[in-house]
Amino acid sequence: MVAETRFRVPRGLRLIWRDWADGTIVYHCQSGDTHRLHEVAARVVRAIEDAPRSLDEIATLVAEAAACSLNDETRAQTRELLRGLHARGLVEPTEGGGEAAHDPLGLD
Amino acid sequence: MTLSDWTEQQARAALSGAGVPLRIGPFVARVGTRVRELQDALLRLYRRYPVDGPGGIVDWHVRIEAPNPWRRFVGPQVAAYVDGRRRFAPFPRDQAFAMFEWLLNWCTFSRPHQYLILHSAVVERDGRALVLCGRPGAGKSTLCAALALSGWRLFSDEVALIRPGTREIHAAPRPISLKEGSIDVLRQLAPDHPMGPKMAGTRKGTVAHLEAPADAIARAEEPAEARWIVFPRWKAGASTTLTPLGRARAFLEAADNAFNYSLLGEVGFTSLAEVVDASDAYVLEYSDLDDVLGRFDRLASQEAVAS
Numbered sequence: 001m002v003a004e005t006r007f008r009v010p011r012g013l014r015l016i017w018r019d020w021a022d023g024t025i026v027y028h029c030q031s032g033d034t035h036r037l038h039e040v041a042a043r044v045v046r047a048i049e050d051a052p053r054s055l056d057e058i059a060t061l062v063a064e065a066a067a068c069s070l071n072d073e074t075r076a077q078t079r080e081l082l083r084g085l086h087a088r089g090l091v092e093p094t095e096g097g098g099e100a101a102h103d104p105l106g107l108d
Numbered sequence: 109m110t111l112s113d114w115t116e117q118q119a120r121a122a123l124s125g126a127g128v129p130l131r132i133g134p135f136v137a138r139v140g141t142r143v144r145e146l147q148d149a150l151l152r153l154y155r156r157y158p159v160d161g162p163g164g165i166v167d168w169h170v171r172i173e174a175p176n177p178w179r180r181f182v183g184p185q186v187a188a189y190v191d192g193r194r195r196f197a198p199f200p201r202d203q204a205f206a207m208f209e210w211l212l213n214w215c216t217f218s219r220p221h222q223y224l225i226l227h228s229a230v231v232e233r234d235g236r237a238l239v240l241c242g243r244p245g246a247g248k249s250t251l252c253a254a255l256a257l258s259g260w261r262l263f264s265d266e267v268a269l270i271r272p273g274t275r276e277i278h279a280a281p282r283p284i285s286l287k288e289g290s291i292d293v294l295r296q297l298a299p300d301h302p303m304g305p306k307m308a309g310t311r312k313g314t315v316a317h318l319e320a321p322a323d324a325i326a327r328a329e330e331p332a333e334a335r336w337i338v339f340p341r342w343k344a345g346a347s348t349t350l351t352p353l354g355r356a357r358a359f360l361e362a363a364d365n366a367f368n369y370s371l372l373g374e375v376g377f378t379s380l381a382e383v384v385d386a387s388d389a390y391v392l393e394y395s396d397l398d399d400v401l402g403r404f405d406r407l408a409s410q411e412a413v414a415s
Binding site: 024029 | 360
């Protein structure tokens with residue numbers, strides 16, 4: 001049985017947040033990169049920072065934040081969002097919350 | 109004791125010899141040169157600067173000298189040295205003062221990492237700092253000079269020195285560098301204010317330096333809290349507009365104009381965030397200097413009324 005892919009903030013990574021009316025800035029303490037996140041992305045990363053989340057859980061969050069229904073389009077947008085966050089080292093997929101997944105996004 | 113307390117003979121002898129330890133805000137630069145024209149400019153534009161005592165800590169040893177006696181009569185040049193090491197390609201001798209100022213800029217931009225260093229001009233009024241942030245050519249120095257001659261205290265025309273863990277900006281006032289048309293603009297604004305030699309053909313065109321106001325030098329050890337961050341853009345014919353800028357945008361723009369944001373890592377991030385938190389940010393577009401000065405006066409007055 002394949003463990004469900006869950007997404008987490010990379011182990012040992014510390015993020016520093018700053019929220020302002022026109023956006024959220026987050027500092028990635030390992031890379032030294034600074035990112036400006038829109039509201040939905042910030043909510044997703046913060047939720048994942050609290051605890052690993054499944055794709056469905058994240059898609060639900062995205063739908064709530066965007067005030068739209070959870071459907072195939074929302075799930076596709078969630079995948080795109082996660083690809084972008086992964087490319088920036090802000091999230092990583094894991095197999096059941098354990099080791100990092102071999103498939104970069106573990107979405108299949 | 110300031111440089112003007114020395115006799116001319118003493119000052120020139122010291123400059124030609126071991127150098128003079130000049131205190132410039134939080135820094136001490138031991139300045140030396142045997143180039144007479146540069147000595148003239150230093151005695152004129154740095155006369156009010158404190159001379160540090162013997163045995164004090166010197167941050168930078170800077171010298172400008174003629175490196176090659178054979179070129180004295182044909183294309184004379186000067187070379188720059190920091191801490192005994194030659195820096196940069198030689199300059200024409202008649203640009204020695206410009207070279208000296210750019211050398212001090214280089215020291216200030218690249219060395220004092222106890223500060224977060226933004227490429228910006230800073231002036232202060234009533235304990236509140238106005239940071240004019242932007243790339244070369246944005247009009248920071250011209251605006252800074254006009255403000256410094258209109259009731260604002262000059263902190264610097266080149267850098268905002270932010271002390272980490274605070275919202276404080278520290279002053280390092282030096283002669284204000286003006287280019288091309290700005291020279292005549294400031295001449296008209298303050299015809300009696302001392303200005304250094306006009307030097308044509310430099311890498312930035314024709315440049316001249318306005319002496320830092322006496323008050324700025326005397327109070328250089330008084331920091332101020334950040335209050336306004338402004339990104340100026342001079343545009344011919346433009347009416348003055350001061351448009352509020354969101355703090356997230358302001359943060360990224362300011363970080364982009366920082367010399368050592370990446371080097372400082374987390375400290376750089378939190379320091380800049382503190383300053384942005386404390387400040388209102390604006391984009392300024394202008395062409396009329398008098399009009400802009402009035403706008404900033406009103407900004408400062410509103411602040412004084414509100415507090």
